[in-house]
Amino acid sequence: MELNTVTAQSSTTPLKKAVKSQKWRGYTSNFRSYWDLYLLMVPGIVYFIIFKYLPMAGIVIAFQDFSIFNGFTGSEWVGLEHFRKMFEDPQFYTIFRNTLLISLYKIIWGFPGPIILALLLNEIKYVFFKRTIQTLAYLPHFLSWVILGGILITVLSPTTGTINKALIFMGMEPIFFLANPSWFRTVLVASDIWKDMGWGAIIYLAALASIDPQLYEAAVVDGANKWKQLWHITLPSLTSTIIILFLLRLGHVLDVGFEQIFILYNSLVYEVADVFETYVYRVGIAQAEFSYTTAIGLFKSIVSLLFVLVANKLVKWFGQDGLY
Incomplete structure (x- = not known):
């Protein structure tokens, strides 16, 4: 043997x-x-x-009392002290809530936007008109938030803004949109959709172009109208693309756009607009709290990773293809 x-x-x-x-x-x-x-x-x-x-490698300073003069090796090791400070700070929960709410609003209202735009553009038969609409929809994506922020500040001005002039003309009181906590998040979400909806539709248009036209021809023969074709052919064909992009979006669930908020917000709306990125900028850069804000950044990354892992598990549990 x-x-x-x-x-x-x-x-x-x-x-x-x-x-x-x-x-x-x-x-x-x-x-x-x-x-x-x-x-x-x-x-x-x-x-x-x-x-x-x-x-x-810079994550290590989240566990140190980091000094730029002593560097990584010379700074005092404090372990989880900064994480304890983070969870004991009442302001942390305010910015955590603001970040989650703004991100949730952008997902609920902004994520379906490119899908709807792609479906509408796909139904346009006149090529010139379709390309014109595409170009106009893509254009804001190529402008920085500095430019778009200036446009929004001008348009939403309580005295000279176009919208408020229209409100006054209709006998209504002007609204200071960017200084009103009740309106600020609405402005953030709406402007974000306006900027990126056209660019996000590109992937969905590519997925729509890959659908076999014979499926629609067979559906017409069977008497299916446009709504039934959309429900039984178009949307199922887009399911895998939608799921992948949604999972990738969850990976940035705590990234709500520093440039946009930094350009538009002010001290009057801190209670609803202050998020992780702006807080890290003010405390980490302006006040040189490098270790504390690195701990916040590490917390953000861990939470985003957990969102992706749980969502990917749920997607595979329902029989769809996930990220891995």
């Missing part, structure tokens, strides 16, 4: 080596055939290594 075991092991060892050698030759052959495509990947890989992975 021992002889048979030794014989089997000795016979499988050369076989494993041969399989590994064949795989290696396959890899090298693949690389030689597509070396130009691999070369195109290099800038992207270098970007992520330099700007995404290497900075992760």
